[in-house]
Amino acid sequence: MEQQDQAGALLRGILSSPQFAQSRRMQRFLAVIVERALAGRTEDLKEYTIGVEVFDRPADYDPRIDSIVRVEARRLRRKLREYYAGPGKKDAVVISLPEGSYIPRFSGLSAPAAAPPALTPCPRLAVLPLETVPGSPDALMLAGALTDDFLASLARIPGLLVVTRSSTLRFSQPGRDLKSASAELGVDWILEGSLRRAGDGWRLNVLLAECATGFARWSASFSAGAVQLQTLHEPIAREVASRLGVPMPVPAGAASDSDAALSAFRHLLEGRHLMLQMTPRSLRRAAEAFRRATQADPMLAPAWAGLGGSMLLMSIFGDTAPTMVATEARGFLQRALELNPELPQAHVWRGFYHATYEWRWDAAEEDFLRALEINPNIFMGRVWLAAAVYAPLRRYGEAHNQLSLARGLDSASPVLHALEGLLAAQTGDLASGLRLLRAARGLSQTFYGAHHLEARVLAAHGDFQHALDVLEEARPRAGSDPRNLALIACLKARLGQTEEASEIAVSLRKTAEHAYVSVYDMATVYANLGDLPTAAACLMQAYSEHEPWLVYLRQDPLIRPLEGTPQYAEIERALFSQSEE
Template sequence: MNGGGHNDDAEAVRTELRRILASRDFEASDRNRQFLAYVVEETLGGRGERIKAYNIATSVFGRAADFDPQVDSIVRIEAGRLRRALERYYLTAGQADGVRITIPRGGYVPAFAHHSGATPQEGPAPVTRGGTSRRNGCAILVCPFEEDGDRSAFPNLSRGLTRQVIVGLTRFTDLFVFGSDTVFSRDVAREDAVGSCGPLDVDLLLTGGTTVSADRFRLEVLLSDARTGRYIWGETFDRMLDPREILRVRDEVANSVVRSLAQPYGVIFSERAREVEGKPPESLSSYDSVIRFYQYWRTYDRALIHAVREGLEQAIRRDPDYAEAFACLSQVYVNLLRFGHEPPTSAMDLLKRARDLALRAVELAPHCSRGHHALALAYWFAGDVAAGLAELRTGLALNPNDTEIMSDLGVRHAARMEWDEALPLLRDSYARNPAQPGNYRIGLALYHYMHGRYADALAEMRRMTVEHAVPAFVVVASAAAQLGLAAEASAAVQAILRIDPAYGDHALADLRSRNVHPEIIAAMVEGLRLAGLPGQDTSMPAEGRAAPRAAE
């Protein structure tokens, strides 16, 4: 399809132009809407050779006849904004449009193409790779971010921002990141990665552009499927700018991009999870098994854990160097113990298996935060609190963008009533990653509960996504009972009994096994008594019960 083609093609392009200009999802200024209309009509009229910076500036932007594009860069700047506005439109309202209008880089003449109208639910084309190291994970190419505006004050800002994004992404070891050397030294352009993806064999493409003014810094970033060109995600990051803090702002924006993309519950995970959903276990790859683990980890669904374990066991047999599969499987074995899926008599065997798997993950990838996270949980539930906290701190130091480790460290400090350490970690983790599951809000709920703010504690618990773990219902039942909410307290008690009918007989032992502070244990057991949970541990008021022993 081209601008000088048949009448039907020209009319289809004009219809698409009218659709874009009428859409509230086309986020362009009036001037750039005129810019788009001008270049489209010039091209359809067979006058594409006249589409130059000078003619655009004088016909659209009202510049005088002495306009010099070497001095005034308005057309180049606005063309970059118009390209990104079009990309964002096709990412949102225009996904199913049958014709697409683009303005290829390097000029201002638009291109027109028929489009199949693929929807986001279809997912990217399946990828087959040779070699274990590339079979498990997702490959992403980070292209140099474009620069709009005067670059003289901060000449290397976009280049530095691109590198910081690359550095942040490489800390998530299930991603294969191409960027610094690939892009800057070998000059691989965006167009070289689309379609067949060339020798890089990338799955995803990250592009963007920066704009710097006197007091603001703005990054517009887009993620697309490198094989189909389908846009998956787009976002604008806008920050106030103090020239004295330009590096801090640059790094903050880069880390925000990384967290949005690479977290287990971020954009890349969500895209892959849609593809894995519904697959039979025998068709799952090792990477698929890890994705399914994170789907389970969001809710701790008891019906999923054994299938997840089997998938990961197959993964480590199939790919014995896949560190993340070892880390995930270690966490499954910890959950088999802490959520009562296996009898207590199996505790030592489960913990040993969890520890050995986590140690293998760390051995395979010593700089991967997730192996240290798994090892931390194995130590914690074996009763070694100090080693568990140390491993969590190590993991967080290796990857400060891993908000799941940040929040889990906060929960562990909360269980020990170390509020000064717990609260900043928990609050910052949710501020940085709102997509994170609510599982870790139990740490904030304990803080409110132990300070007598039962309504705040219950509000935090209502934001959780866990429906299959006793500790969550323990806090809900206790807080509701303290507030006199009999129906909600009773519902939480019934949920506990469905999971563990004898929980009231060993509530003390369960909470001690989780290394919970004795004061929290006493408060929770008293709350369960008020809520009406039957059992020998909850049958008498706190003053008549033997004091719990101090946790080690």
């Protein structure tokens, strides 16, 4: 009790320290939990109660959907660590807030923040695409849906590392060599099978093979209708988990037995496939497919999450203004979380929204980490945590760690290679960065984001002509994409080809009269042409419209001419001050 009395006496000093003096919300949070703990009222220190009484949430507040308390608790832990590393270094009593609890301790130093859940190194499993009879679109679509189902169920199993589908697609041809596939994918086990017509229904054969010996450890056959087959992914995943000696969590729910459910799942699968291509056209088509899935089955939470995520990406890699999609996308993600608060994809995309559209870095990190807590094998969760949170905040070590873990999930992803290359270049390893970026260009016939990033890396090192050559290579893929043209204009301006650069700027202005052209991109064009007043005005407009590319303001070499302007300083403070409090 004496120690707790000391803690109460020290509280005033903590609240007036530099770490807390400028944040009334943090002061209130810490004061409430300390005072109630000292009074023995720890039963009040629940997430719901704190949300309502400290953060003024309404009575119908749902902590599963609104993460405000978890987000602020992370900030509080960080501020306490900073306080005790500085002005509170000699305090007799240390107040800490343990991870996963809102009841403070009054003893030793607070434990370091828990690291994101690490991937279990083994066993490693690849699910190969189901073989079908050539020339049967229905079989191909259903086989893809079943393969995706198997992956989703198996990826939820703690202690099992499952290679993502994009890495296994190249093994979709009949007669594949399992030994070569296992060596190339670096896995210990392979689940493969086939799907064939059987009368009015289908016959599904599955086999689990041990790569080291080549022996089958389990096999089974199922005959059923298409919808009934889609209910088999949980029992098959459970059997695989049993054979591999890893426990499987309770399934989240069974699929509905209806034609609408099958139609919805087909559209969901189509949307996911299109979303991975990351081009303006593919993202637009992905959103349409996800929307059809929600219409066929309004209770299908992954479809709502996919719809929200694809719309958010449309204003980064697509041709849609953020003002046209951001609010609607946020509503779709909210709907997904209402249907399934534990859906990792919904947390990933809400984290992406918090980072790139709201610049709420703590809330973004909280959502990403929650997604990875639910499913450590979610590839895009690790990729976007690195790219949308850690890299913009210059937390490069954490970004590298997440991308390394993502590589264990999908080593063939062009997006991953491109981001790894950019990060390597930004942290001083230009040779490795360029090697990875060039490898990314060869991994996809449609994705040209790697060309953009490589051009920016080259521009950052003054190699403007080489950067321009890279973009010219992307023209067959990029077409008249305004982002590509804006980058070409910047490079031409830096090479002294100002007349051609100015012509592109005029052309982009005309395009903006009837289609979306990023005003952030226009800011870079005018900045490199030397028209700083126009560039600064465009940058302020990009800020007012919450253009997502602003998160890379501090890393973009093409915006550097504006660094000394008041507008640049104002926006930098607005975007990053919260993360540096």
